[in-house]
Amino acid sequence: MKVSQIAGFLGSGKTSALMKIASRLVEQGNRIAIIVNDVGEISIDSRFVEANGLEAKEISGGCICCQIAGSFAETLAKLHDSFNPNIVIVEPSGVAIPWGLKRAAEYSEVKADMIVEHAPVITLVDASRIDMLLKAVRRLVETQIREADVCFVNKVDVATPQGIATTEEFIRSINERAEIAHMSTTTGEGIDLACEVIVNRISPRYDDSMEEERLRSQYGKKGGN
Amino acid sequence: MSDDHDELHLEMHRAIDQLGKYAIKLQLDFGVGKSKSEIKALINEVMMEVTDRCMQHGADVIGHVKSFLVAPEGNLMSSIVEHGESAAIKDGLKADSLKGAEFILHVIVHGIWDDEVREQTLEVLEEVMPRYGVSYKILDDYYEVEKGMDHHN
Numbered sequence: 001m002k003v004s005q006i007a008g009f010l011g012s013g014k015t016s017a018l019m020k021i022a023s024r025l026v027e028q029g030n031r032i033a034i035i036v037n038d039v040g041e042i043s044i045d046s047r048f049v050e051a052n053g054l055e056a057k058e059i060s061g062g063c064i065c066c067q068i069a070g071s072f073a074e075t076l077a078k079l080h081d082s083f084n085p086n087i088v089i090v091e092p093s094g095v096a097i098p099w100g101l102k103r104a105a106e107y108s109e110v111k112a113d114m115i116v117e118h119a120p121v122i123t124l125v126d127a128s129r130i131d132m133l134l135k136a137v138r139r140l141v142e143t144q145i146r147e148a149d150v151c152f153v154n155k156v157d158v159a160t161p162q163g164i165a166t167t168e169e170f171i172r173s174i175n176e177r178a179e180i181a182h183m184s185t186t187t188g189e190g191i192d193l194a195c196e197v198i199v200n201r202i203s204p205r206y207d208d209s210m211e212e213e214r215l216r217s218q219y220g221k222k223g224g225n
Numbered sequence: 226m227s228d229d230h231d232e233l234h235l236e237m238h239r240a241i242d243q244l245g246k247y248a249i250k251l252q253l254d255f256g257v258g259k260s261k262s263e264i265k266a267l268i269n270e271v272m273m274e275v276t277d278r279c280m281q282h283g284a285d286v287i288g289h290v291k292s293f294l295v296a297p298e299g300n301l302m303s304s305i306v307e308h309g310e311s312a313a314i315k316d317g318l319k320a321d322s323l324k325g326a327e328f329i330l331h332v333i334v335h336g337i338w339d340d341e342v343r344e345q346t347l348e349v350l351e352e353v354m355p356r357y358g359v360s361y362k363i364l365d366d367y368y369e370v371e372k373g374m375d376h377h378n
Contacts, residue, residue: 129306137335
């Protein structure tokens with residue numbers, strides 16, 4: 001079972017992207033399950049997803065990458081045993097850490113007879129308000145980009161060329177290895193690429209030593225800033 | 226997991242506590258009926274006003290202001306992520322007018338705390354709803370629940 005996560009700060013367009021991507025993948029014949037984890041107890045995003053004719057499992061009460069990792073793993077295991085999707089798309093809370101979610105997903109292997117495979121981590125970055133985000137919540141945005149395999153510069157239909165350029169430059173400055181692409185759920189740009197990334201590519205499993213090395217190389221010192 | 230990871234993880238998640246969160250569920254009574262366009266205007270005004278009040282009272286970034294109106298005739302999903310912008314409303318309503326509906330409003334902003342978000346939201350509801358001739362009952366106030374989401378302290 002492949003687990004795909006679509007990360008990004010609040011308001012980056014995760015829910016809209018997820019609905020477009022999931023619908024496209026269903027059209028292509030995939031069995032898709034969706035897990036939504038909002039910041040708060042009230043998962044309004046899962047209501048949005050279900051109102052679009054997609055089935056969503058809502059996990060609330062904390063962050064799935066740590067606080068309620070057990071619930072997340074349990075949900076994955078139950079999905080495997082009941083619906084047996086080939087792809088589970090996870091919309092984390094907007095403050096989740098991608099490697100934490102990978103690790104949590106792998107917990108499910110002890111709860112069901114399955115092997116978890118990770119799709120590349122997709123992070124959406126809102127190019128239409130990049131300046132404000134960098135000013136106020138830079139640390140959060142940075143961490144989600146740092147963990148991404150593919151970064152989509154989102155809302156390119158409404159962002160200025162300068163906003164798009166700033167976003168690309170920012171992504172490149174903190175994650176040289178990430179593939180950068182554009183997305184707009186309004187025009188549909190980037191949706192096919194996101195589907196291709198999820199279906200055909202694989203991201204490494206959680207590896208403590210690899211993450212350790214990444215921390216060192218990106219922060220310049222062990223575990224610090 | 227290593228200490229380095231623990232440290233980063235903790236730091237990352239402490240950031241969540243800088244977010245002011247509030248959610249409320251209402252039963253809206255439209256009397257003899259409100260047209261879809263009036264309902265959309267009401268939703269837009271409530272959401273824009275909540276966004277504006279939060280920014281005026283210290284928020285510096287809108288996480289999101291989202292709402293979900295649901296009735297047997299369908300739903301309206303609305304979202305604002307930028308101060309000063311109108312709500313993007315996705316229309317899943319099959320009827321042209323409604324007599325009532327459930328309405329969930331969820332606000333996440335950066336820079337102010339949950340109690341301030343709640344206060345501003347409730348004030349906006351008290352001011353805007355009567356202007357549209359809409360009465361409402363609070364079905365759930367999620368203040369305590371949302372406040373309890375602070376963690377990793």
